[in-house]
Amino acid sequence: AQSVAQPEDQVKVAEGNPLTVKCTYSVSGNPYLFWYVQYPNRGLQFLLKYITGDNLVKGSYGFEAEFNKSQTSFHLKKPSALVSDSALYFCAVRSSNTGKLIFGQGTTLQVKP
Amino acid sequence: DVKVTQSSRYLVKRTGEKVFLECVQDMDHENMFWYRQDPGLGLRLIYFSYDVKMKEKGDIPEGYSVSREKKERFSLILESASTNQTSMYLCASSLRGVIVPYNEQFFGPGTRLTVL
Numbered sequence: 001a002q003s004v005a006q007p008e009d010q011v012k013v014a015e016g017n018p019l020t021v022k023c024t025y026s027v028s029g030n031p032y033l034f035w036y037v038q039y040p041n042r043g044l045q046f047l048l049k050y051i052t053g054d055n056l057v058k059g060s061y062g063f064e065a066e067f068n069k070s071q072t073s074f075h076l077k078k079p080s081a082l083v084s085d086s087a088l089y090f091c092a093v094r095s096s097n098t099g100k101l102i103f104g105q106g107t108t109l110q111v112k113p
Numbered sequence: 114d115v116k117v118t119q120s121s122r123y124l125v126k127r128t129g130e131k132v133f134l135e136c137v138q139d140m141d142h143e144n145m146f147w148y149r150q151d152p153g154l155g156l157r158l159i160y161f162s163y164d165v166k167m168k169e170k171g172d173i174p175e176g177y178s179v180s181r182e183k184k185e186r187f188s189l190i191l192e193s194a195s196t197n198q199t200s201m202y203l204c205a206s207s208l209r210g211v212i213v214p215y216n217e218q219f220f221g222p223g224t225r226l227t228v229l
Contacts, residue, residue: 004155009153034217036220041122041222041223042222042223043117043203043205043220043221043222043223044156044203044205044218044220045220046217046218046219049217090155090156092156100158100161100171100172101158101218103148103155103156103157104155105153105154105155106153106155
């Protein structure tokens with residue numbers, strides 16, 4: 001079965017520290033991976049995607065993500081967190097077989113001043 | 114910028130009512146999607162459409178139907194609303210993408226529906 005897991009419901013970091021939001025996936029065929037962010041009472045905003053090529057993908061607002069095929073992971077990272085990064089983050093995978101996006105359950109990031 | 118708008122931010126309906134949720138996108142996207150978002154469950158796909166008058170069932174289509182009469186508009190219909198359909202509903206659109214088939218989806222602000 002195809003799935004995406006975000007093992008942490010919540011991640012807390014101090015402002016200025018590096019952050020990591022974890023994502024692992026299970027799909028048949030090539031994985032196409034996405035990260036989205038949702039601020040309170042807003043829709044989802046696209047951050048970045050991995051389709052092919054370099055395993056380190058750079059996206060919006062200083063975020064990046066590392067694709068690791070052997071570990072079937074696509075963790076979201078940022079070198080220095082901001083309070084304004086506090087939001088709900090979703091990882092998603094699109095299977096080349098079905099073409100549909102499968103979302104993880106979301107991780108709430110809290111950045112403390 | 115792509116803009117996806119949804120007809121209501123908040124909606125309160127009674128059990129058994131017929132409910133229409135409207136979504137409009139202004140970027141000529143071929144693909145449109147309806148999701149529901151529930152805490153701890155992430156987003157679950159209800160229906161999607163690859164073109165006008167075309168629709169495909171997603172993972173949880175039961176109790177819902179959709180309509181796509183024009184390219185820019187995708188409607189979600191709850192034929193007889195029930196309390197377990199209380200949720201946040203998100204609409205999204207994307208380019209079909211022949212050359213780049215894995216285009217990101219652009220989301221509307223969501224409609225928080227409460228069924229009493």
